[in-house]
Amino acid sequence: MSDLLIELFSEEIPARMQRRAAADLQRLVTDGLVEAGLTYAGAVAHATPRRLALSVHGLTDESPTTTEERRGPKVSAPDTAIDGFLRGAGVAREDLEVRADKKGEVYIARITTPGRPAAAIVAEVLERTIRDFPWPKSMRWGNGTLRWVRPLRRILCLLTREDGSEIVPLKVDGIASGNVTEGHRFMAPGPITVSSFDDYEAKLARAHVVLSSETRADTIWQDASNQAFAAGLEVVEDAGLLAEVAGLVEWPVVLMGRIGDAFLDLPPEVLQTSMREHQKFFSVRDKTGRITHFITVANRATADDGATILAGNDRVLSARLADAVFFWENDLRVAKAGGEDWAAPWLAKLADVTFHAKLGSQAERIDRIAALAREIAPSVGADPDRAERAARLAKADLSSEMVYEFPELQGLMGRYYAEAAGEPAEVAATAEEHYSPLGPSDDVPTAPVSVAVALADKLDTLAGFWAIDERPTGSKDPYALRRAGLGVIRLILDNRLQFPLDPVFKTAFAANGHSATWAGADGEPDAAIAAPLLLEEFLHDRLKQHLKSEGIRHDVIDACLTGERTDDLTDLVARARALNAMIQTEDGANLLQGYKRAKNILDQAQAQDGVEYSYGGDAKLAETDEERALFAALAEARPRIDAAMASEDYTAAMSALACLRAPIDAFFEAVQVNAENQITRRNRLNLLSEIVTMGTKIADLSRIEG
Known part of the structure; x- marks a missing residue:
């Protein structure tokens, strides 16, 4: 070894x-x-x-010596074919073995590859x-x-x-x-x-090289934390910056400096962003949360214990922060000087900023989002006027000097400027919160106005790109539409919102110049106007991925995509969770098999007879105790299921449905559905139709695998 x-x-x-x-x-x-x-x-x-x-x-x-057998042409094959096989195998004709198989005698080459x-x-x-x-x-x-x-x-x-x-x-x-x-x-x-x-x-x-990047990172963090603690301060955690800085040095030397007093009134996020992006500095805060110091990591020890390095970094940082102060003060003058129309200069500039060549300017997009937020507001408990106002101001900071310099501060700076302009707290907060959630672990807004604008923002994005046929394909998603779709889902589910998305989709598509109708004259989706249906399907697919961590199977979601409320995601998920729980029980699993058996027999009979057995069976025509017991069980379960579905208590509905397991099992064990007597046969098929219809009120159980 x-x-x-x-x-x-x-x-x-x-x-x-x-x-x-x-x-x-x-x-x-x-x-x-x-x-x-x-x-x-x-x-x-x-x-x-x-x-x-x-x-x-x-x-x-x-490496070990290996031997393999390679099958060649028939013994009767032309010499050219045999010679080609010999060259490929690297053996001579006398080394070949003749072996009989079902097609006759063939040549076999044994190829030995010596170890290396x-x-x-x-x-x-x-x-x-x-x-x-x-x-x-x-x-x-x-x-x-x-x-x-x-x-x-x-x-x-x-x-x-x-x-x-x-x-x-x-x-x-x-x-x-x-x-x-x-x-x-x-x-x-x-x-x-x-x-x-x-x-x-x-x-x-x-030789002053720490080979392990993990060790370098640990050294940086421990030294930085110790220096800050000794001064009564705390380093702001930044895992991404720590990993990056550990990759910039082979011999980390941690130095702490103080931020000049002239810059301490900048918002802490501005200080932190400027130092992280331009200098790769860590931010250090005092006990009040105010950022007062910085940590820099040198790549060498010096005779003056880093004093020269620290002084040079301080000069560069001061120049950067002076720019930030200039941007901040100029932006604040705009926010404080305009009264109710304080954002008008910034919004006017957005008319010249293209969002997408086919979807217009940022200003046009803001108009669409504002109208959509007003429509969504009542469904999420927000005031429509305030939601529209918040939507019109939410992206105004895109024209500010600070966001131009630091695009990652968009939204956050909008909140600061809206607060400075005297906007209500919920309107100001919306500027920052409406971009969320940006990922699966990001916080979801809960304030109604923020939720309304966040949904409007993401739905407009989705509808716009669907309308121009720019959808995610494979691993490509240049406009982050999957993230927007997941954002819509999380906003709805985390806030337990229940409202139909179809009307909102139609509004969003119409605003993006797309037909607001869903189908052609024949009632079927028209190729030119099917985008809303495809978008709903896209959200359902994202929903399946989102619920995977809960252990809810894709086929369970598919089973619940029946009826008229598939655009109500909260209702859809509630049904899926209840169904998922039911089929994991013994009664639920057996009921599922009974349902599928009933549906298969019913489908075959209807195809064979050319009629629909959907008129309900007559208990008076029952001939066996098992038939009568099933009629009675269905009569008892029907009102319970209907009441539970009406009150959206899907756990109770599933429980009532699971109670049918025993009488259905007994029926199939004792009763021949396709009886010779046609009246009896029709009655039993209509009885099966009741089982299928009752199950379908909850979900299409035939879509569940296994």
Whole structure:
């Protein structure tokens, strides 16, 4: 057994690419080794700004010798066919075996592939990995042909055994492999010779390189937290920034500085965003939540304990924050100077901003959202006038100077400006909240006005792109329509809203220049106007994905997509949850089988007879106790199910339906439906029709698999 160490040493790799690159190196190398017949016990990949490293331990020393049989042409085949087979198999004619099969005698070649030493396989796999490495962006340099993210300087490739180590020989674009790496660019420059992974990691540490990105991140966070705590402060958590900064340094040195007093009145989100985006600084707040300090991470220790580095960072930060103060003050003047029409200058600018070439400007879109929010408002408990007002102001900050500089602050700055202009709290909050939820873990707005505008925003987006036939296909979703669909679902379900979406769809499609009707003259969906139906189907598909984590099966949702309320998502989910629970019980599972049996017999009889058995059976014509018992059970269950459905108590409806399990089982065990007496047969088929009709009030149980 051997241990393999690989290091690809280059100029600085962008931090955002390092984690994926380390995973790709591990995957490509280990997959290649296994495909070539080697096995290994484990593998670990690492990344720093200047290196990708891979350690594979427990690697077999050579691939096994293998023998395979390859079937060739018939013995009577032409010589040209046999010669072609010999060339492909790499054997001579005298090495072939003749074997009889059902088609006659054929040639069989036994091909033996000798094992290969690990070093040869590693060299082959690593060269292919380097040449075909899937960097998002890559470059060429000098006169070479190799493409790498940044100029590749060294290839380290070692196989280590108990008796020592050997360099795996290979050369890629003039770069020969070796056993040499380098330490920190400034604190320990120069070559370092290594003999194993443990030796490699230890010598890098002495050369001021922390190999593990997780260790670098932990060091940064602990040092930052300790410095802040010592000053009575707290570092604002930012996992994304921590991972990025850990990819910018090989020897992290944490320094804390103070933000100038002239900038402390900026909103904390502005301070945090400016420092994160431009300087990669962590924000530090005091006990009141006010951001007063920053944390920067240097890539080296200095004789003055970082004072020079900190002073330089402070100068750059002050210049950035001075710009932010300028934007903030200019925007506040607009918000405070316009009275009731304070947003008019910004909204006027949005008339010249295209939302989409086929869907008009941002100003036109705001008009659509405002009208839709007014329509939705009563269904979500919001005041229509206030919802329309909030919708017209929600995107005004897109024209502000601050959002132009920091687009990620859209909505948040709108709330600040609306508050400064004296708007009601719920109107101001809507500017920030109407974009939510942005993902499956994002908070969902609960304030009625925010909910109305958030729904209007997302439904307008969906209707608009559906109307112009720009829908998600496969993995492509350039307009984030799946996210918008999930947002609609979560807004409705999390707030337990119950209202039909069809009228809202029609309004949204009509506003986007699409026919508000649902079907052609013959009552069937017309190809030119079927987009609303396709959108509803899209939302149902997203709903299935959303409910997957609850354990609700797709076929259960499909079964509930019956009746006239499939556009009421809350009602649909309530029925699906109740049905899902029922079919997991013994009674429910058996009832499902009885229902399917009844429907299959009924469908076959109707197809054969050319008539519909849907008029209800007559208990007076029952001939057996089992028939009479089923008639009685249906008569008892019918009002219970109807009452439960009317009150939307679907658990009670499912319970009443499950009570039919025993009489249905008994009926099928004792009664022959297709009796010779036609009156009896028709009566029994009409009885089955009652079972199917009663079940279909809740769901189409025939859609449930199993």
